[in-house]
Amino acid sequence: MPDMPELLQRLQSQLESLPDGLQAHIYRVRDVALELAGRHNIDLQRAELGALAHDICRAVPGDDLLRMSSEFGVDVSEVEQDFPLLLHGPVGAELLRREEGLTDHDLYEAVRWHSTAHASLDPLGKLIFLADKLDPQKAAVYSYQAKLRDLALESLDLALLEFLSREMATRIERGETVHPASLEARNSLILKLRG
Numbered sequence: 774m775p776d777m778p779e780l781l782q783r784l785q786s787q788l789e790s791l792p793d794g795l796q797a798h799i800y801r802v803r804d805v806a807l808e809l810a811g812r813h814n815i816d817l818q819r820a821e822l823g824a825l826a827h828d829i830c831r832a833v834p835g836d837d838l839l840r841m842s843s844e845f846g847v848d849v850s851e852v853e854q855d856f857p858l859l860l861h862g863p864v865g866a867e868l869l870r871r872e873e874g875l876t877d878h879d880l881y882e883a884v885r886w887h888s889t890a891h892a893s894l895d896p897l898g899k900l901i902f903l904a905d906k907l908d909p910q911k912a913a914v915y916s917y918q919a920k921l922r923d924l925a926l927e928s929l930d931l932a933l934l935e936f937l938s939r940e941m942a943t944r945i946e947r948g949e950t951v952h953p954a955s956l957e958a959r960n961s962l963i964l965k966l967r968g
């Protein structure tokens with residue numbers, strides 16, 4: 774298994790080929806991820822790797838994501854078939870595992886589920902998911918971002934639940950689909966937090 778610094782180096786050279794705006798987003802997410810990791814006692818190096826890795830396939834067109842999914846054996850649900858952009862996490866995780874030597878299971882899962890979340894996410898996965906939404910440039914997309922940030926500094930679970938509840942409510946109100954993994958993640962957080 775390549776050690777972490779080697780993966781970091783490989784990632785950095787991959788990032789250089791991404792569009793400028795996407796690179797800038799990734800580095801802002803890295804900064805948020807490091808802040809959250811410090812607060813929640815999560816390994817800084819893994820938080821950084823997860824942030825740098827999460828959008829490695831974000832610039833890949835939908836048709837290519839569908840083709841790569843079938844090549845990599847990534848399951849494509851009805852919701853993803855309709856909106857292939859959702860596959861950039863799962864395809865990115867597979868690409869990193871196959872070509873860049875990503876062997877850390879939790880990092881793989883963090884990249885894989887960063888768009889929809891998943892009931893099985895560990896603290897690192899929750900952190901990457903939230904850091905992505907807390908990119909300051911997304912404040913216009915998520916009007917409640919300041920509150921989400923405060924919550925995330927306090928509890929990754931509470932922040933993730935808040936985000937999923939709000940986004941799901943909005944999607945339902947607009948008559949849009951909800952990814953089954955998001956629904957399951959929300960259910961499991963509610964049951965866990967109810968204790």
Ligand SMILES: [Fe+2]
Pocket residue numbers: 827828831861887888
């Ligand atoms: Fe993404």
Ligand SMILES: [Fe+2]
Pocket residue numbers: 798802827828905
């Ligand atoms: Fe992102």
